[in-house]
Amino acid sequence: xxxxxxxxxxxxxxxxxxxxxxxxxxxxxxxxxxxxxxxxxxxxxxxxxxxxxxxxxxxxxxxxxxxxxxxxxxxxxxxxxxxxxxxxxxxxxxxxxxxxxxxxxxxxxxxxxxxxxxxxxxxxxxxxxxxxxxxxxxxxxxxxxxxxxxxxxxxxxxxxxxxxxxxxxxxxxxxxxxxxxxxxxxxxxxxxxxxxxxxxxxxxxxxxxxxxxxxxxxxxxxxxxxxxxxxxxxxxxxxxxxxxxxxxxxxxxxxxxxxxxxxxxxxxxxxxxxxxxxxxxxxxxxxxxxxxxxxxxxxxxxxxxxxxxxxxxxxxxxxxxxxxxxxxxxxxxxxxxxxxxxxxxxxxxxxxxxxxxxxxxxxxxxxxxxxxxxxxxxxxxxxxxxxxxxxxxxxxxxxxxxxxxxxxxxxxxxxxxxxxxxxxxxx
Amino acid sequence: xxxxxxxxxxxxxxxxxxxxxxxxxxxxxxxxxxxxxxxxxxxxxxxxxxxxxxxxxxxxxxxxxxxxxxxxxxxxxxxxxxxxxxxxxxxxxxxxxxxxxxxxxxxxxxxxxxxxxxxxxxxxxxxxxxxxxxxxxxxxxxxxxxxxxxxxxxxxxxxxxxxxxxxxxxxxxxxxxxxxxxxxxxxxxxxxxxxxxxxxxxxxxxxxxxxxxxxxxxxxxxxxxxxxxxxxxxxxxxxxxxxxxxxxxxxxxxxxxxxxxxxxxxxxxxxxxxxxxxxxxxxxxxxxxxxxxxxxxxxxxxxxxxxxxxxxxxxxxxxxxxxxxxxxxxxxxxxxx
Numbered sequence: 001x002x003x004x005x006x007x008x009x010x011x012x013x014x015x016x017x018x019x020x021x022x023x024x025x026x027x028x029x030x031x032x033x034x035x036x037x038x039x040x041x042x043x044x045x046x047x048x049x050x051x052x053x054x055x056x057x058x059x060x061x062x063x064x065x066x067x068x069x070x071x072x073x074x075x076x077x078x079x080x081x082x083x084x085x086x087x088x089x090x091x092x093x094x095x096x097x098x099x100x101x102x103x104x105x106x107x108x109x110x111x112x113x114x115x116x117x118x119x120x121x122x123x124x125x126x127x128x129x130x131x132x133x134x135x136x137x138x139x140x141x142x143x144x145x146x147x148x149x150x151x152x153x154x155x156x157x158x159x160x161x162x163x164x165x166x167x168x169x170x171x172x173x174x175x176x177x178x179x180x181x182x183x184x185x186x187x188x189x190x191x192x193x194x195x196x197x198x199x200x201x202x203x204x205x206x207x208x209x210x211x212x213x214x215x216x217x218x219x220x221x222x223x224x225x226x227x228x229x230x231x232x233x234x235x236x237x238x239x240x241x242x243x244x245x246x247x248x249x250x251x252x253x254x255x256x257x258x259x260x261x262x263x264x265x266x267x268x269x270x271x272x273x274x275x276x277x278x279x280x281x282x283x284x285x286x287x288x289x290x291x292x293x294x295x296x297x298x299x300x301x302x303x304x305x306x307x308x309x310x311x312x313x314x315x316x317x318x319x320x321x322x323x324x325x326x327x328x329x330x331x332x333x334x335x336x337x338x339x340x341x342x343x344x345x346x347x348x349x350x351x352x353x354x355x356x357x358x359x360x361x362x363x364x365x366x367x368x369x370x371x372x373x374x375x376x377x378x379x380x381x382x383x384x385x386x387x388x389x390x391x392x393x394x395x396x397x398x399x400x401x402x403x404x405x406x407x408x409x410x411x412x413x414x415x416x417x418x419x420x421x422x423x424x425x426x427x
Numbered sequence: 428x429x430x431x432x433x434x435x436x437x438x439x440x441x442x443x444x445x446x447x448x449x450x451x452x453x454x455x456x457x458x459x460x461x462x463x464x465x466x467x468x469x470x471x472x473x474x475x476x477x478x479x480x481x482x483x484x485x486x487x488x489x490x491x492x493x494x495x496x497x498x499x500x501x502x503x504x505x506x507x508x509x510x511x512x513x514x515x516x517x518x519x520x521x522x523x524x525x526x527x528x529x530x531x532x533x534x535x536x537x538x539x540x541x542x543x544x545x546x547x548x549x550x551x552x553x554x555x556x557x558x559x560x561x562x563x564x565x566x567x568x569x570x571x572x573x574x575x576x577x578x579x580x581x582x583x584x585x586x587x588x589x590x591x592x593x594x595x596x597x598x599x600x601x602x603x604x605x606x607x608x609x610x611x612x613x614x615x616x617x618x619x620x621x622x623x624x625x626x627x628x629x630x631x632x633x634x635x636x637x638x639x640x641x642x643x644x645x646x647x648x649x650x651x652x653x654x655x656x657x658x659x660x661x662x663x664x665x666x667x668x669x670x671x672x673x674x675x676x677x678x679x680x681x682x683x684x685x686x687x688x689x690x691x692x693x694x695x696x697x698x699x700x701x702x703x704x705x706x707x708x709x710x711x712x713x714x715x716x717x718x719x720x721x722x723x724x725x726x727x728x729x730x731x732x733x734x735x736x737x738x739x740x741x742x743x744x745x746x747x748x749x750x751x752x753x754x755x756x757x758x759x760x761x762x763x764x
Contacts, residue, residue, distance in 0.1 A: 127760070129688050132716040148720070149759050155688065155719045156761040 002051060003059075003071035009038065009045050010341050015067045016040045023055045029075055036072070041213040043337040053077055125152040133158045139165070210302035221362040224280075228359050229408055230395040231416045235375045238422045239390055249317070256320040259295070259349050262372055263319055264425050267291045267311035269415040270345055276411040277344050279365040280401040286365075294343030294363060295323060297330045304330040305363060307343040316425065347372060357393040367402035370415075371395040394419075434619040441611040443585035444474050444550075447592045448512065450621075452482050455510060458596060461488040461501055462514030471516050472552060472611055498524035498549065502532050505547040505601075512596060518553030518605070519563050525570075532601040533576030547601040548592070554607040554645055554695055555743055561731035564739070566696040568644075571603040572672040572705075578626055579672040581605040583647035585615035587670060590624035598626060605672075607645040607695070629676035631683060635665035637762065638689040638753060641680060641706050643669035646693045646744075653693075653749045662757065672702060680706060681713030688719040689756050693749050698726035720759040723752045 006016050016038040023035040029049045036047040056076040060066055125146060126134075130153045134141055137158070144161055146153035207215070238261055246255050270277040270291045279286040291312040294305040306326035308319055329335045345367075348360040351374035360371035373393040380389040394415070398408045418424050438446075451458045464471055466479040466489040479487040490497040494515060501511035515521045521528065528549065535545050555564035572579045578600055582591045588606070595602040632647070633654055642650040647668050654664040665683050669675065684690045690710050692703040703724035710722050728742040 127719040128715045129717050129719040147761055152759070154760050 001056070001074060001076040002053075004035065004047070004049065004073040004075060005071050006038070006066045006068050007047065008068045009040050010337050013040050013068065015065050016045075017065045018060050018062055018072055019044060020062055021058055022046075023049075025055055025058055027055045029053055029055050039209070040337055041209060043335055043340065045337055047072075049075060051075060125150060127152060127154045129155050130158045133162075137162055208301060210304070214303050217364060218361050220364050224362055224364065225400045226362055226397055227400055227405065227408075228395055228397055229405070229412050230357065230393060231412050233392045233394055233416050233419045234380075234389050235392045235419060236390045238419055239375065241422045241426075245316070254317045254320070256316050257323075258351070258375070259347070259372070260316055260320040260323060261422060261425060262349065262370075262419070263293050263295065263308060263311055263323070263347055264314075264316050265415060265418040265422075266345065266347055266370060267293055267308075267314075268418055268425065269411055271312045272414055273407070273411040275407050276368055276403060278367050278402050279344070280367060280399055281365070285402055288344040290342075290344065292342050292344045294340075294346035294366070295326070296346060296348035296360070296363075297327045299331045299333070301333060304335060304340065305343060305346055306330050306335055306339050307341065309342065345369070351375065351392070357395060359395050360397050362397055362399055367399040368408070368411075369397045371397065392419075435616045436619065437614050438585055438617050439611065440585045440588050440606075440613050440615070441472065441474060443588040443615075443617050444592060444606070445476055445478075447589045447596075448475065449478060449481070451512075451593065451596045452478065452486055455596075457508060458510045458512065459486045459488065459504075460512050460514065461490060461497055463490055463492060463497075463516050465489060465514050470514060472608070474550075474606075474611075475514065494520050494523035495527055498527040499531070501547055501549075502527060502535070502545055502601075505532075505545045506535065506543045510546045510548075510596060512548045512550060515549060515551040517559075517563055518551045518567055519565055521549065521551055522567075528571070528577070528601070528603070529574050533574050536600065537576060544599045545601045546599045548595045548598075548604050549601070550592075550604040550606060552606045552608045552611070554609055555727070555732045555739060556645075557608050558734060558736055558739060559608075560734040564732040566694075566727070568603075568605050568672055569696060569701055569705075572675075572702065574673075576601070577673060578602040579605065580626065580670065581607075581644040581672055582624075582670060583610065583642075583644050583668055585613065586617045586622070587624065587630075587668075589617050590622035591626070591670065593622060594624045594626050597623065602626075605644060609645045610648075613648065624670070627671045627674035627676060629670055629679040630668045631665060631679065632668045633664070633666040635663035635687065637663045637665075637687055638691060638756060639665045639667060639680075639683040639687045640691050640693065640749075640753070641667045641669065641703075642693040643672065643702070644695065646695050649744075649746050649749060650693050653746050653753065656746075656750065657753065662753075662762075664753070669702070669706075675705065675709070677709045677713055680709055684710050684714040685717040688717050689760060689762075690714075690718070690722045691749070691753050691756055692722065692724045693744065694724070694726050695744065696726060697729045698724055699729060701726055720756050723756055725749050725752050 009016065018036055019039040020037040022037060023029055023033065029035060029052060031049055031052045033049045034046040035049050035055060038045045038047050053075040054077065055073060057074040059074065060072050066072055124141060126141070127148065133155060134144065139158060139161055144153050144157050147157055148154035238258065242256060242258055242261060274287055277288050277291055279288070290310055292307050292309045293311040294307045297304050297306060306329070308314065308322050311319060326335065326339060329339070343363065343366055346363045346369040348369060349372040350358055351372055354374050356376065357373045358371050360369045362369055371394065375390045375392040377388045378391045379386050396408055396412050448460065460475060460478065465475040466484065466487045469476040469479070475487060498513055501513045504511050515524065532545050532547055535543055553566055557564065568579060568581060571577055578598065580591045580595055580602060582588045592604060595604050633651065635654070640650050640654055650666050654666050657664050665687055667680055667683050692706050694701055694703045696702055703726055707722040707724060710718070725744050725748050727744050730742055732742055733739050
């Protein structure tokens, strides 16, 4: 008998949704069989059995979001499972126990002596009265500490929180509310709505998974101390080379984009500047041995960043073909998780939207992301003569914890050099 | 009706019942008493003392040991317009007549489309604590309280005994009238003159703000005693006397719990599937949002009540049990006074 737990399917994964049970209770399961589909941050993955046996029990229903490591199923030998130990930290008073204890005082278990429930079992204990009072007074439940049996939040706790709130005056998080702490539930509900746009003025669109992840990752990225470096790159030669390459290889059906050149150039520059191909890792730096370039792709569902693995070792046409395939998959929502994992650096290109210059936000744990603008003709003095030159602005966002200004500048300088002498990309 | 009025006397529960039977026999000639040894012997517990002498054998009928027979006869006579008051020697013997009570008395009115009424009262003592051993010491009120068509009353004081028995005899439906053996000698103030209780109404016999204590019949004696003890500590316990187990006054119970946020139920009956379970569920449905702690029940041990005095005492619920559970409930809500 063994439990199948929610696996960690990516570095950033914290929980997964059990999207579908492929194997039903009673089914024979061979090691490696897909028993369920797990929907993670960005992809749907197969959950495989690690051992053979009979699927004895589904511990969660389809559609349940489960943290990593929590058991979702039991695989056994087909014999009935032994009775499970009571999972509740505090069993409801058992009538028999109550009777036994009838004549001998047996106080409720001391909260301190009760085993601390694991996070999975940890739930908010609250008396109905406390819940109602907290709701009526628009009190955040998370802000309350329960002092009842087993940490149950009771009326006394709510009263204490309310008086604390009152004493702290109007400087609370919802000042408009503290004045009327005893306002009715409906009144405070309408007050909540008033604080943001009312539903008449805005349509409420629930966050999809990708949006949620994007928001979470980018919020995390905001916590990273980062800086920006911008360079202007002359890309006449690059454009010419691209035309030449595409013209020459059209017969073979090969077509490379400007972005493919940039990805390849970035990969080469990263190979030359391994310090830029690194991640801040708390108490250390990770200097990645492989150069995996993520490419930001806008999809209907949201922003996805498929990764071209070993971009420094791939040819331009290989990168081109891979990017086309990955971007297509991304737009169709068919990107597999491993195709979005393991990036060491990212490229975000808004040139095709006519954006001249922008800064991109870091995609943690990567230490750098390159924001690429549109190429446009600009006047330039060359040997005393005014000439028209195609220029493109690239902006590097850097995790300052991993990389310093001069190091990043050197990387960007060399990247500029590669892009301006694009034959270097081909050798 | 339990209040002190100028025209009242302190009498026993037994005497209140006896006087009420006498008054109703006098008032309505259709009322008659029927049961084992209620006439010549004047009742096993002397509730019918003196009545045969004053009203004669047509109004006070001694029967053979044949519970199913005389309960059936009473039902028949009630259908034909008389108002029988049956005495069954103990609750335990009513089981012999349970088919008559549950299948006939309770259902006739409904099953005959209202063409007949069964204005019948079945009185019997029950409860433990008298060293009468397992088969004579039961609290089976929940058996009857479960049955639609029956009314089930369980008065706790002499005054209630009077007003509720009067109401029961005058009611057109079959009424199960529960008397607890331990209450027969309990004295209390009983107002003179006609007193008719409202069936289906619970009484807040002591008002309070901190905890609702629900009980009935003999349990009320303990409940009030414990409530008084807590009052000495400054804890204000509201005591609700159910009085009528069916119909059950859910409103009064829930209204009280909404005021106090805490509830404890005390009953002589056994815990599982008992009256306390019904009250607890009622509170869950009617006052959930007002509860600051789980509803707790104090009931008898789930064993056949032993004959041995120490064992019988150990199996029955006591004031100490009730006090402990009340204190735990107060502690669970960090009650401080």
